[in-house]
Amino acid sequence: MFSVLGFGSQKPHDFHATEYLVIAGGGGAGSGVSGGGGAGGYRTASGLYTRGTSVITVGAGGDQSDAGNSSAMNGSDSVFSLITSVGGGYGSGFQGAGANGGSGGGVGGRTNALDGGSGTANQGNDGGDSAANANALSGGGGGGGAGAVGADNNTSHGDSDYKSGGNGGAGLASSITGSSVTRAGGGGGGIDQTPGNGGTGGSGGGGAGAGAGTTKAAGTANTGGGGGGGGTGSLNGMAGGSGVVILKILASEYSGTVTGSPNVANSGDYKILTYNGSGTYTTTR
Numbered sequence: 001m002f003s004v005l006g007f008g009s010q011k012p013h014d015f016h017a018t019e020y021l022v023i024a025g026g027g028g029a030g031s032g033v034s035g036g037g038g039a040g041g042y043r044t045a046s047g048l049y050t051r052g053t054s055v056i057t058v059g060a061g062g063d064q065s066d067a068g069n070s071s072a073m074n075g076s077d078s079v080f081s082l083i084t085s086v087g088g089g090y091g092s093g094f095q096g097a098g099a100n101g102g103s104g105g106g107v108g109g110r111t112n113a114l115d116g117g118s119g120t121a122n123q124g125n126d127g128g129d130s131a132a133n134a135n136a137l138s139g140g141g142g143g144g145g146a147g148a149v150g151a152d153n154n155t156s157h158g159d160s161d162y163k164s165g166g167n168g169g170a171g172l173a174s175s176i177t178g179s180s181v182t183r184a185g186g187g188g189g190g191i192d193q194t195p196g197n198g199g200t201g202g203s204g205g206g207g208a209g210a211g212a213g214t215t216k217a218a219g220t221a222n223t224g225g226g227g228g229g230g231g232t233g234s235l236n237g238m239a240g241g242s243g244v245v246i247l248k249i250l251a252s253e254y255s256g257t258v259t260g261s262p263n264v265a266n267s268g269d270y271k272i273l274t275y276n277g278s279g280t281y282t283t284t285r
Contacts, residue, residue, distance in 0.1 A: 029237025041102025171204020
């Protein structure tokens with residue numbers, strides 16, 4: 001397989017132009033009072049020219065954790081041709097820093113001025129930080145989303161010792177399928193104190209964090225959303241959502257040669273291929 005990047009120039013001979021959206025798996029969340037998972041990396045553009053067979057990999061969401069932090073909690077990368085989106089960073093468990101990723105994971109609860117993970121340039125945003133004293137009853141930071149940073153844990157209940165979990169960062173909307181859909185939201189941070197509230201999941205599939213008035217949730221499948229942080233009543237965090245790869249190809253150039261059973265739909269003069277699992281696409285020449 002040979003590919004070149006081209007945008008706005010004459011189409012190379014025997015190559016097919018493709019618009020793409022590649023979203024990696026979202027990060028999971030750790031044990032104890034934890035930060036929200038970061039969204040999977042988000043890359044989209046038109047003008048990628050391909051010939052032959054392109055391999056498509058759809059990244060899995062990161063694991064939830066009932067114990068310490070581990071690399072298995074990070075989301076997995078998604079790939080189309082030369083384009084790689086980085087898996088979301090995990091939201092840290094109790095008193096830990098968030099992990100780097102496509103978008104960074106939120107800081108763990110009751111931390112002493114630790115940071116959320118860093119997002120990858122042009123793919124996502126940072127996870128929420130904490131300036132809380134280690135003895136304060138602070139929640140976890142929100143996971144970063146494709147469109148916004150995760151929120152820091154915050155004081156919102158009239159008592160500086162009670163801090164809510166940070167909200168997950170918002171995702172980004174795309175109309176590649178013909179209608180606008182938001183994906184790659186960060187997970188909300190958890191809290192284990194009443195009246196503390198877990199952070200809301202970022203728009204685009206981010207899971208909510210656990211809290212007195214909120215129920216923790218996993219990232220939504222095939223959005224790359226981050227998992228919600230653990231906290232009140234059930235201390236483990238939640239898993240991240242799997243990613244997705246979507247291709248937009250002129251119907252006149254569509255070969256019909258695919259593996260992995262993508263959903264194929266019509267949108268005007270184009271074919272829309274949605275891969276919720278890994279596969280391939282092969283051009284006609």
